[in-house]
Amino acid sequence: MLKVSVISPERTLFDGDATQVVAPAYDGEVGILTGHAPMMALLGRGTLRVTEAGGERRFTVEGGFLQVVDDHVRVVTEKAATS
Amino acid sequence: MAKGRELKGRIKSVEGTRKITRTMEMVATSKLKRAQDRVVAARPYATSLAQVIADLYTPELAERFPLLRQPAATGPSGGRAAVLLLTSNRGLAGAFNSNLIREARSLIERLERSGAAVDVHVVGRKGIGYFRYTGRPLATQRTDIGDRPTAEHASELVQDVMRDFIARRLDAVYVVYAKFNSAISTPPVSEMVLPVTPPERKGPARDYILLPSAEAILSELLPLYVRNAVYRALVETVAGEQGARRTAMKNATDNAGDMLNILRRTYNRARQAQITQEIAEIVGGAEALKG
Known part of the structure; x- marks a missing residue:
């Protein structure tokens, strides 16, 4: 299981478990599953998809970064909205 | 009789x-609650950003980033500094605004005594009114931020000073705001936001896969870090104002x-x-x- 949080300057939009995260990095999408190596990536603009046990959540994000450490995924973005 | x-x-x-006064107290209490929630909600972003910058930052990289340029390079005296003072638009909050103004005044005096030229930028009617009264011209002033500051407000405030700092027209930027310790403790503080003081790393260094590179990530994130320092100051000042008003x-x-x-x-x-x-x-x- 991945622990995922989606954070904007104003608030935390999502904080919970997920099986898979697909994020729009600056040069294309990156997919993250459990056991991913530590990573930091700049984000571009696009749709962030978080696959939970019950389904999929989508967020529109723009700018910021993505950090993966020990199955913790942190998406810190400038502009975020649930979509 | x-x-x-x-x-x-x-x-x-x-x-x-x-x-x-009782009605105003109750209004302030409810606004304080919401403002306090915003202070708390802004924390995860600030900690994540600080942690990532701390992870990526190395002294060798520092020289390549204009935002990290230390004022020592230009010498301790002379130069140009900007002071951004955050005050409220409304009064009846006890000594809240006069404390902030006093803090800003003593900072400006200290900078001027060291030989620096100081640009003053003010947010909030109360601060603007004071400087109009003393006759000091302001570099910029705005009153439209109100009770719900956003990240956009903060980036509008820092954009110009950041550009001037990179172009070496400014050597330091300070923010004077009310730190929100609790509803009854909101002391005025001055914080240097430029040059950026890199946050300290906690825990071991990790071997990250970096997309695209440490340098590129830092150059993207440092301005956000500066912006966020100002955003935090705005949010805390609003909460402080409501706390001070409730007490008053x-x-x-x-x-x-x-x-x-x-x-x-x-x-x-x-x-x-x-x-x-x-x-x-x-x-x-x-x-x-x-x-």
Whole structure:
């Protein structure tokens, strides 16, 4: 299981478990599953998809970064909205 | 009963004032709650950003980023600094705004004594009013931020100073704001936001896969870090203002209550004295008639 949080300057939009995260990095999408190596990536603009046990959540994000450490995924973005 | 009527008028007036201050206290309490939530909600972003910058930052990289340029390079004296003072648009918050203005004034004096030219940028009617009164021209001023500052407001505030700093037209940028320790402790503080003081790394260094590179990520994130310092200052100042107003209005309400007690006591005493006197007069009159 991945622990995922989606954070904007104003608030935390999502904080919970997920099986898979697909994020729009600056040069294309990156997919993250459990056991991913530590990573930091700049984000571009696009749709962030978080696959939970019950389904999929989508967020529109723009700018910021993505950090993966020990199955913790942190998406810190400038502009975020649930979509 | 001239004295009685006069007292009655004052009682009415104090009661009216108390009604207003009590309402303002309740309004401030509810606004404080929301402002406090925003302070808390802004924390995860600030910690994540600080942690990532700390992870990526190495002193060797520092020289390549204009935002990290230390003022020592230009010498301790001379140069140009910008002070961004955050105040509220409305008063009736005790010494809240005058504390902030005093903090800003002493910072400006200190900078000017060291030989720097200081640009003053002010947010909030109260601060602007003060500097208009002293006749000091302001570099920028704005009053449209209000109770719900956003990240956009913060980036509008820092954009120009950041550009000037990179172009070496500015050597340091300070923010004067109210730190929100709790609803009753909101001390004014000055914080240097430029040059950026890199946050310290906690825990071991990790071997990250970096997309695209440490340098590229830092150059993207450092401006956000500066922006976020100002955003945090805005949010904390709004919360501080509501906290200060609640305290001030609570004191005012309590004082009005004390004053009412005294006035009512005086009024009752005057009323009783008059009744006693009337009775004495009637009795005296009756006695005289009995002859």
